Amino acid sequence: MHLAAAPGHRDQELNAARLEKSNMSDHPLGEKIPIPSKYDPGILYAIPRWAARSLLDIDKKLRMYGLDHWHAYELSWLNGRGKPQVAIGEFYFSSDSENIVESKSLKFYLYSFNRERFDSVEKLAAIISNDLSAVSKSEVKVSLKLLADMHAAPEQSRMGKSIDTLDISIERAQPDPALLQTEDAAVFDERLFSDLFKSLCPVTKQPDWASFEIQYTGTKINEASLLAYLCSFREHQGYHEECAQRIYRDIMDVCRPNELNIALNFLRRGGLDINVYRSSEPIGAEVVKARLLRQ
Numbered sequence: 579m580h581l582a583a584a585p586g587h588r589d590q591e592l593n594a595a596r597l598e599k600s601n602m603s604d605h606p607l608g609e610k611i612p613i614p615s616k617y618d619p620g621i622l623y624a625i626p627r628w629a630a631r632s633l634l635d636i637d638k639k640l641r642m643y644g645l646d647h648w649h650a651y652e653l654s655w656l657n658g659r660g661k662p663q664v665a666i667g668e669f670y671f672s673s674d675s676e677n678i679v680e681s682k683s684l685k686f687y688l689y690s691f692n693r694e695r696f697d698s699v700e701k702l703a704a705i706i707s708n709d710l711s712a713v714s715k716s717e718v719k720v721s722l723k724l725l726a727d728m729h730a731a732p733e734q735s736r737m738g739k740s741i742d743t744l745d746i747s748i749e750r751a752q753p754d755p756a757l758l759q760t761e762d763a764a765v766f767d768e769r770l771f772s773d774l775f776k777s778l779c780p781v782t783k784q785p786d787w788a789s790f791e792i793q794y795t796g797t798k799i800n801e802a803s804l805l806a807y808l809c810s811f812r813e814h815q816g817y818h819e820e821c822a823q824r825i826y827r828d829i830m831d832v833c834r835p836n837e838l839n840i841a842l843n844f845l846r847r848g849g850l851d852i853n854v855y856r857s858s859e860p861i862g863a864e865v866v867k868a869r870l871l872r873q
Contacts, residue, residue: 611682613783614690619709621690623683627676644673648684651845652787653722654776655691655702660748662774662809664787665699666728666871667706668721675716689785692776699724725773728871736870738769738791741801748806751813755828759803769793770801775808775842780815787845788818789870790825796835818844822854830858841867 614621650667657663667688671678687709696702703720710718726743750757771791779786790808792799807828811821822842830838839857855865 617694618690621687622713623680624677624713646671656695658697665722665724670719672716675714677714741772741805744802746802748809750810753814754810755832757807758832759800760833761798763798765798766795777811777821778815788842791841793839794835795837799833818852826856
């Protein structure tokens with residue numbers, strides 16, 4: 579037998595349900611939103627907590643404490659010289675905050691930093707904290723961790739040398755093989771990697787992030803030129819496979835290695851990840867790499 583809800587409680591449930599339905603009519607998740615080209619805190623969309631709590635009758639029945647912990651894996655900006663920076667962000671919301679932040683609006687808000695320049699990680703963290711605190715109407719703690727400062731086991735297990743700490747200036751945002759240069763030296767089985775790769779989905783124009791790895795034998799590739807070349811994909815619209823094949827082709831044409839293996843390990847999207855491997859020699863499943871912390 580089902581018991582009918584008390585009239586007052588039933589009215590409370592209906593009012594909360596009506597509010598949630600009205601909110602969904604202009605909910606960012608159900609709308610097509612253009613990718614922001616500049617910093618825009620107005621993208622953030624607040625959803626009142628009280629509707630859900632009212633529906634569950636939480637405030638009257640029990641005292642509740644807690645926090646909401648968010649991870650942001652697609653966070654990137656430019657330093658003062660235009661060089662891309664990437665980090666993993668963590669956001670801590672109090673469960674007592676008046677509002678929560680709608681997830682799609684937060685994602686697009688973080689995208690709005692892609693072309694902005696900041697002299698320090700701390701300045702960016704302070705801006706994000708202020709914006710999220712204003713929307714949620716509660717203090718939000720923000721932690722931004724540069725990949726170079728993280729020392730998880732997957733990062734330590736990588737073979738080769740990171741080129742991401744090289745001090746370079748970025749002038750181009752479309753792939754340019756002319757950026758690649760070689761040196762008057764020969765190397766055997768050299769391994770390099772970078773976590774600064776970004777391209778754009780040709781359909782949605784949303785960012786596609788990837789870690790890049792190269793293993794090659796032949797004339798040494800200038801590392802700064804390789805990093806500048808990889809960063810030049812930042813506004814390129816191409817599928818994952820196309821980007822990897824373009825990189826492979828350009829390195830082969832310009833640098834002419836005797837042997838070449840490259841990998842692009844893209845970040846998750848919708849629970850799926852795509853990893854593209856290209857080689858100058860036949861390869862199989864043995865080349866598949868373990869997912870890294872950021873991926």
